[in-house]
Amino acid sequence: MENIQDYTVLFLVWVISFFVVRFILSKSKSSYKLPSSPFRLPIIRHLHLLRPIPHQALHNLSRCYGPLLLSLLRLEMFTTGTGTSAGVIQWALAELINHPDILNKSREETDSTTGNKRLVKESDLPNLHFLQAIVKKTLRLHPSGPLFTRESTQHCKIGGYDIAASTRLIVNVWSIGRDPNYWENPMDFVPTRFINGSGRSQIDVRGRHYELLPFGSGRRSCPWTSLALRVIQTTLVGLIQCFDWKVANGKENSVDMTEAAGIALLMAQPLVCVPVARDIPFLTI
Numbered sequence: 001m002e003n004i005q006d007y008t009v010l011f012l013v014w015v016i017s018f019f020v021v022r023f024i025l026s027k028s029k030s031s032y033k034l035p036s037s038p039f040r041l042p043i044i045r046h047l048h049l050l051r052p053i054p055h056q057a058l059h060n061l062s063r064c065y066g067p068l069l070l071s072l073l074r075l076e077m078f079t080t081g082t083g084t085s086a087g088v089i090q091w092a093l094a095e096l097i098n099h100p101d102i103l104n105k106s107r108e109e110t111d112s113t114t115g116n117k118r119l120v121k122e123s124d125l126p127n128l129h130f131l132q133a134i135v136k137k138t139l140r141l142h143p144s145g146p147l148f149t150r151e152s153t154q155h156c157k158i159g160g161y162d163i164a165a166s167t168r169l170i171v172n173v174w175s176i177g178r179d180p181n182y183w184e185n186p187m188d189f190v191p192t193r194f195i196n197g198s199g200r201s202q203i204d205v206r207g208r209h210y211e212l213l214p215f216g217s218g219r220r221s222c223p224w225t226s227l228a229l230r231v232i233q234t235t236l237v238g239l240i241q242c243f244d245w246k247v248a249n250g251k252e253n254s255v256d257m258t259e260a261a262g263i264a265l266l267m268a269q270p271l272v273c274v275p276v277a278r279d280i281p282f283l284t285i
């Protein structure tokens with residue numbers, strides 16, 4: 001019995017010292033101006049707020065708490081997975097099926113580039129400005145890595161807030177790509193907004209323009225950006241040139257664009273569609 005009393009006293013001493021130390025530490029940091037933070041639970045802190053789709057949940061939180069919010073997460077869970085390029089091709093094709101006018105315009109560009117006499121080649125890509133715009137547009141609305149992280153090496157100030165050393169910053173690329181402060185009518189799938197008078201785009205996806213960061217930015221940005229862009233563009237233009245696309249459910253322009261739960265941005269209902277070979281003279285034997 002005595003033992004139990006000893007343990008109880010020890011436990012109480014531990015609890016009281018824990019809260020005293022915590023109080024002293026919070027006082028010493030009180031001169032810090034920290035970003036606002038949602039209510040947190042013990043141990044799991046803000047983890048419960050992240051479900052079911054983390055980038056959407058963080059986007060909604062930032063609407064309540066401001067663009068820079070303090071969130072306490074304890075899991076090393078943000079990684080860029082495989083299947084990123086395949087995911088983007090799937091989203092792009094789904095957008096094209098839902099926007100047949102854009103699909104036709106891209107096909108016209110492809111046909112005029114090849115003279116309608118041959119299959120499109122990788123070396124044609126620099127001349128396919130509309131196709132490039134479609135891919136950028138897809139990466140803006142459906143970045144396969146919607147969140148990437150950074151850590152502050154030293155104490156610094158961002159937007160007037162104190163950010164302590166070793167703070168993990170989560171950049172919500174998905175949310176930035178839909179922000180009406182940077183994009184007019186952000187939800188419209190209008191690739192021409194990426195094309196200026198000379199037919200080229202001023203905005204690129206390689207981390208120089210902070211309103212469009214599907215591959216991250218800086219030294220830790222995606223090292224395979226060029227490969228990914230080539231794979232996506234070459235595959236997509238082949239699908240555009242050679243096939244018409246019908247949705248498997250038979251309804252026109254009706255691909256469901258709902259996002260699946262998870263860290264990588266995938267379609268909730270994987271795209272099921274029927275390729276119908278186009279009547280292309282140079283492919284007919």
Ligand code: HEM
Nearest residue numbers: 080084085088144145148214215216217220221222224228
């Ligand atoms: C559409 C395709 C892709 C997208 C949207 C994408 C996106 C990203 C993003 C957002 C990051 C984190 C960047 C940052 O922290 O600043 C990243 C990192 C990385 N990506 Fe990609 N990626 C794609 C394709 C690929 C491919 C095809 C490969 C490999 C063949 C690849 C390999 C990597 C690697 C190794 C890193 C880690 C770099 C580091 O931590 O230093 N990615 N990617």
